[in-house]
Amino acid sequence: MAEKYLSTNPYIGTRDFYPEEMRVRNWFFSIMRKVAESYGYEEILGPILEPFDVFAAKSGEEIVKEQTYHFTDRGERHMAVRPEMTPTVARMTAAKLGELRMPVRWYSIANFMRYERPQKGRLREFWQLNLDLLGEKGLASDYEIVSVAVSLLKAFGADESMFKVKINNRRFYNDVMREVLKATPDEMKSISKAVDKRSKLPREKYEEWLKESGITQDKIDGLDRIFGMPLKELLGKIPSDSAGGRELNELFGLIEKTGLAPYCEFDFSIVRGLDYYTGNVFEVNDLNPENRRALFGGGRYDNLIGLFKNAEVSGIGFGFGDVTFQNFLEGHGLIPPEVHNNETVLITVFDDVEYAEYIKLSDELREKGIGSVIYSGENKKMGRQFQYAESAGMDFAVIMGGDELKAGKAIIKNLSLREQRETARNETAQAIFNWRKEKLRNTLT
RNA sequence: GAGGAAAUAGCUCAAUUCGGUUAGAGCAUCGGUCUGUGGCACCGAGGGCUGUGGGUUCAAGUCCCAUUUUCCUCCCCA
Numbered sequence: 001m002a003e004k005y006l007s008t009n010p011y012i013g014t015r016d017f018y019p020e021e022m023r024v025r026n027w028f029f030s031i032m033r034k035v036a037e038s039y040g041y042e043e044i045l046g047p048i049l050e051p052f053d054v055f056a057a058k059s060g061e062e063i064v065k066e067q068t069y070h071f072t073d074r075g076e077r078h079m080a081v082r083p084e085m086t087p088t089v090a091r092m093t094a095a096k097l098g099e100l101r102m103p104v105r106w107y108s109i110a111n112f113m114r115y116e117r118p119q120k121g122r123l124r125e126f127w128q129l130n131l132d133l134l135g136e137k138g139l140a141s142d143y144e145i146v147s148v149a150v151s152l153l154k155a156f157g158a159d160e161s162m163f164k165v166k167i168n169n170r171r172f173y174n175d176v177m178r179e180v181l182k183a184t185p186d187e188m189k190s191i192s193k194a195v196d197k198r199s200k201l202p203r204e205k206y207e208e209w210l211k212e213s214g215i216t217q218d219k220i221d222g223l224d225r226i227f228g229m230p231l232k233e234l235l236g237k238i239p240s241d242s243a244g245g246r247e248l249n250e251l252f253g254l255i256e257k258t259g260l261a262p263y264c265e266f267d268f269s270i271v272r273g274l275d276y277y278t279g280n281v282f283e284v285n286d287l288n289p290e291n292r293r294a295l296f297g298g299g300r301y302d303n304l305i306g307l308f309k310n311a312e313v314s315g316i317g318f319g320f321g322d323v324t325f326q327n328f329l330e331g332h333g334l335i336p337p338e339v340h341n342n343e344t345v346l347i348t349v350f351d352d353v354e355y356a357e358y359i360k361l362s363d364e365l366r367e368k369g370i371g372s373v374i375y376s377g378e379n380k381k382m383g384r385q386f387q388y389a390e391s392a393g394m395d396f397a398v399i400m401g402g403d404e405l406k407a408g409k410a411i412i413k414n415l416s417l418r419e420q421r422e423t424a425r426n427e428t429a430q431a432i433f434n435w436r437k438e439k440l441r442n443t444l445t
Numbered sequence: 446g447a448g449g450a451a452a453u454a455g456c457u458c459a460a461u462u463c464g465g466u467u468a469g470a471g472c473a474u475c476g477g478u479c480u481g482u483g484g485c486a487c488c489g490a491g492g493g494c495u496g497u498g499g500g501u502u503c504a505a506g507u508c509c510c511a512u513u514u515u516c517c518u519c520c521c522c523a
Contacts, residue, residue, distance in 0.1 A: 007496095007513090007514085009514065012514075066446075084523085114521095114522080114523090116521075117446085117447095117519095117520090119516080119517065119518075119519095120516080120518095122521090122522070123523095126523065128523065272522095293523075294522080294523065295523075296523075297522080297523065319523060321522095321523035322523085323523070324523060325523090348481095348482090349480095351480065379475090379476080379477095379479095379480085380480050381479060381480050381481095381482095381483090382480070382481055382482045382483075383480095383483040384479095384480090384483075385480095385482090385483080386483035387483045387484085388483090389483085390483070390484090397482095397483095399481080399482080401480095401481060403481085411482095413482080415483085418482090418483080418484090420482080
């Protein structure tokens with residue numbers, strides 16, 4: 001027999017956002033927006049569906065073949081639910097190449113889907129801040145992107161003990177593999193896959209993995225020597241005209257002269273899964289041992305626009321997922337308690353005041369930009385009314401009983417501080433506004 | 446795609462080695478003590494086909510099979 005009712009569970013790997021969850025999400029995305037805009041980035045958005053081919057060309061085999069939700073529409077078009085934003089950004093840039101003034105600084109906050117087995121820090125539907133700088137090849141833009149990444153985390157109160165930006169370069173990586181390790185293109189592929197595991201896997205397993213791919217002990221030892229070398233030494237071992245080496249060297253030159261040095265480090269194991277990266281690539285890691293996942297991943301892509309137009313527009317950017325980020329915030333205790341409140345005022349009610357008076361008060365508050373709700377429970381004990389307000393996350397209550405009404409006054413009560421102030425009835429909105437501002441100042445200092 | 450663990454009230458968990466009356470508690474919710482100041486106390490109430498479907502048995506929350514979901518690990522990645 002069929003089940004009597006439909007399941008209330010959201011689809012596997014997706015989440016419902018109730019007000020409580022939505023508040024947290026809105027809070028951190030609004031801070032991200034401010035940071036992005038402080039660097040001159042403008043918000044964009046694209047459709048959730050793109051032609052399958054937009055992703056097929058460059059996103060990496062695994063993502064497209066195994067993890068994309070795709071289907072044929074009624075017009076026989078092969079469509080995919082976006083698993084990432086960058087191809088859409090490339091398409092949008094290519095579409096308006098002639099009229100866009102370069103460089104373009106864009107960001108978006110959007111949801112994506114990947115058909116995967118959900119686990120810690122990874123779901124099937126996730127949201128992501130995506131930020132890209134297009135049309136500028138110089139290292140200043142690489143630096144800027146790293147700087148935005150660091151600023152984003154610092155805006156939440158994170159410091160260098162909590163995260164690390166790990167930087168490498170695709171071209172440099174290839175040069176080192178070829179010149180120092182003398183690896184063939186085939187070997188390079190297998191090594192790339194294993195490199196990521198080097199620090200995570202037990203040593204024997206790591207070696208076993210490599211040997212299975214036909215990598216000799218000689219080369220494994222060579223790899224170890226490479227990983228042991230600081231960037232400067234490695235740079236000395238490859239030809240001085242290596243573009244990747246120069247890019248990496250210049251980027252670190254800037255980083256060392258500015259405030260970013262404590263947050264960044266060179267890490268030869270950062271390769272990134274997406275196929276379209278060409279130059280500098282980076283990953284931001286949570287240093288909390290409980291949340292060993294990359295918070296961001298990003299890098300430079302030189303050839304993506306070329307999919308759509310015969311033009312060379314280089315871009316650099318990153319994606320910053322909400323699932324791992326929330327783990328990051330929770331893990332480091334960076335979600336302030338006020339986030340769980342909303343700015344709504346409860347108007348408490350008394351039987352010795354006509355209900356119409358409360359409607360008038362509520363309308364007045366709304367007109368002045370203060371959201372309010374009139375208490376509507378059966379039980380009108382004051383304690384009950386306050387409890388209701390607090391559990392609903394409201395920050396203020398207004399008390400206007402018969403006595404206050406006669407005197408032309410009202411009492412505003414800050415629910416979290418449990419303090420109250422008397423105000424003239426017609427200045428209620430202003431008084432709440434002022435008190436909220438005080439509160440904000442206190443939390444900022 | 447591979448492996449492991451789990452699923453009992455809205456939430457967190459109980460339910461006596463080996464199946465045995467009517468499946469309990471805390472928290473939360475609602476009502477009351479108590480309509481002028483909420484985090485306390487006391488009293489009371491509602492809420493369960495024990496994830497779903499089969500099977501074994503006189504008897505299943507408990508044992509077996511399947512299935513779904515959740516969590517974890519791997520692959521991969523944000």
